[in-house]
Amino acid sequence: MADFNVMEDKLTNAQIAWRAAQDLADGSYVNLGIGFPEMIAKFQPEGREVTYHTENGVLGFGKAPAEGEEDWDLINAGKRAITLNAGASFFHHADSFSMVRGGHLDLAVLGAYQVGQNGDLANWSVGAKGVPAVGGAMDLVHGAKNVAVVTDHVTKKGAPKLLEACTLPLTGIACVTRVYTSLAVIDIRDGQFVLCEKLPQISMDQLQSVTGARLHVDGVVDDLIVPETL
């Protein structure tokens, strides 16, 4: 187990997205953040009906259209062209964010720079100079019944992203309920990281050493198993 290389043997983004997709509940309403989280829809398990929400006022959108078939009046929050599934609806921005803050979404999935053990999320600013931009991130962390994060377990330089307390500017306080990382699946309960699943190849000690706060265990830690070819 000592041979596990955190930077090389970790899950790919597609594998993390696949794992997160296994938790999509049948009949749920879900908002997937721009970029990496959007990939989760690709791995939606068969037989489950999931309705996707996008901030700019569409519920029930489907796959991207074929190249050349785009209608640029029909886009998602990432400003990519989308298509509609049967049963889709349009609404204005205030209704759209009522769905978010009003507790009507079952799940929102976002990316993260850092997650604090109490569920604090930092994902909108690295605090650097330049042009700040926030979009809908600060709204999306409030209201959804579950707020999940998909992320690498560590930064590109190997520093932990799961911390006792975030050091970057916060997006929201105590909002994240579950984190899917490149090494593990971790719940946030009562201000603590609770380890649910970890890659079988990594030891508890090594996983703890790349995590910036104490990992708690409550019962069995399952193996994190994903398809190899993603």
Add this chain to the structure above:
Amino acid sequence: MTKIADTLRDAVADIPDGAQIMIGGFGGSGAPIELIHALIDRYRATGSPANVTVINNNAGNGATGIAAMIKAGMVTKMICSFPRSSNAEAFNTKYLAGEIDLELVPQGTLAERIRAAGAGIPAFYTPTSFGTDLAKGKHTAEFDGKMYVRERWLKADFALLKAHKGDHVGNLTYRLAGRNFNPLMAMAADHSIAQVTDLGPPGSIHPEHVITPGIFIDTMVEVPNPKQEEELVREGVVY
């Protein structure tokens, strides 16, 4: 009395220097490109309206629409949620040079501030941004055990909107996801101006299908076959 202007030029003729202007759209979807360009034409010809504040989700894309307004030098402040789009050089350059002000507002708070203005609600509480840098200096309060941030309504002197269908009294519909901020801004501005792709006779929109009731609209101008900002950006068009 008619709400229908004969030309784009007439439709934007009354917007003065220093005006606070809401502009509908999210990215290119629902963006009233022709109205914006008519305003830029006026500014280039007369130097007015100068020093305007623009309220939009973004801060322009490419070199048409709001980006062209910024580049022309008529905008002194942007109120938006996401200025850092992929083709936002026009805003970025001015912002980093200190030539344009920015009020950054979370997207849902921006929408609700605009809605509140249109609904006559001067302030409201939202969980969004509590405990973050964007809530600094703002009043907070606890309701039922949770903390909230007080936000003020956001009004405007004028709104520039893009609608799909319209009738003679100003009832409007929107095309696909082009609805976004347009119906909210229609309510929140003193004077709302809509470019309408298909301006029909009385009764041409079934009352059950009206999205924006005509009471919120002051001026309309028909623009058949409107340009789409995303297509202009992809074609590299510079206005």
